Amino acid sequence: MSETPILDVRGVSKRFGAVQALTNVDFQARSGEVMALVGDNGAGKSTLIKGIAGIYPFDGGEIHFEGKKVNIHNPKDSAALGIEVVYQDLALADNLDVVANMFLGRERIQKPWQLDEASMEKACIETLVSLSVSTLRSVRQAVAGLSGGQRQAIAVAKAVMWNSKVVILDEPTAALGVAQTRQVLDLVKRLAQQGLAVVIISHNLHDIFEVADRITVLRLGYKVKEFLTKDTTQQEVVHAITAGTLESVPGMV
Numbered sequence: 001m002s003e004t005p006i007l008d009v010r011g012v013s014k015r016f017g018a019v020q021a022l023t024n025v026d027f028q029a030r031s032g033e034v035m036a037l038v039g040d041n042g043a044g045k046s047t048l049i050k051g052i053a054g055i056y057p058f059d060g061g062e063i064h065f066e067g068k069k070v071n072i073h074n075p076k077d078s079a080a081l082g083i084e085v086v087y088q089d090l091a092l093a094d095n096l097d098v099v100a101n102m103f104l105g106r107e108r109i110q111k112p113w114q115l116d117e118a119s120m121e122k123a124c125i126e127t128l129v130s131l132s133v134s135t136l137r138s139v140r141q142a143v144a145g146l147s148g149g150q151r152q153a154i155a156v157a158k159a160v161m162w163n164s165k166v167v168i169l170d171e172p173t174a175a176l177g178v179a180q181t182r183q184v185l186d187l188v189k190r191l192a193q194q195g196l197a198v199v200i201i202s203h204n205l206h207d208i209f210e211v212a213d214r215i216t217v218l219r220l221g222y223k224v225k226e227f228l229t230k231d232t233t234q235q236e237v238v239h240a241i242t243a244g245t246l247e248s249v250p251g252m253v
């Protein structure tokens with residue numbers, strides 16, 4: 001576990017019209033650790049992630065990455081830093097196979113107009129093997145025929161393949177059954193073991209207590225608490241989610 005956070009979000013705010021979705025929120029992620037982001041519906045979890053990804057840039061506040069202040073105005077900026085987000089809808093192309101999905105938009109070219117299929121297939125298989133994703137029959141299988149857990153694994157592997165340093169997963173197990181949830185949680189642990197900083201949004205505290213080192217709680221757009229998982233209980237976290245009040249002035253250290 002590293003002490004300095006690779007991703008250090010300081011005092012960010014975001015307003016959508018009349019809705020103040022985030023107010024002066026601090027949030028951190030550390031390499032080799034899993035940070036859970038929890039809170040009730042509408043607490044601002046997805047908004048925080050989308051701000052970090054550059055989809056809806058923040059109105060105010062700062063983002064520091066690897067110790068330096070950075071500007072993230074769009075998804076290209078966050079990808080260039082090594083931040084990858086796996087959204088709940090996954091954004092996979094059903095009609096394409098696994099390899100084509102993992103290289104979508106960043107295909108390797110051999111000659112003009114010709115894709116380097118062999119090298120892409122090799123890189124794809126290597127990534128899946130490194131993550132111990134073993135339930136796929138073939139990387140030439142169309143994604144439409146995969147289970148929810150397999151799709152999630154592909155989306156995560158795609159994020160990992162691009163030298164990412166921070167992988168953010170927005171409710172990766174929400175639609176999955178028991179066995180598939182198991183696979184995804186194991187994958188989350190392996191990402192952290194490989195040295196990545198992982199952020200996971202989930203409503204399932206049981207899952208969070210299994211994989212997360214730390215837990216950040218948002219409530220009504222405020223950060224109300226950050227827990228070390230080993231020092232807290234599900235009951236304490238539920239209390240923070242439903243009734244948490246601010247412990248300090250937002251944005252102040």
Ligand SMILES: Nc1ncnc2c1ncn2[C@@H]1O[C@H](COP(=O)(O)OP(=O)(O)OP(=O)(O)O)[C@@H](O)[C@H]1O
Pocket residue numbers: 016019020021039040041042043044045046047048
């Ligand atoms: N694009 C948008 N336009 C307007 N309001 C938005 C937009 N995105 C989010 N909001 C509002 O911001 C607030 C926070 O929403 P957000 O999606 O971040 O919540 P969440 O914590 O991810 O909730 P859930 O657990 O339901 O996914 C909500 O009040 C929501 O209605």
Ligand SMILES: [Mg+2]
Pocket residue numbers: 045046047
């Ligand atoms: Mg959300």
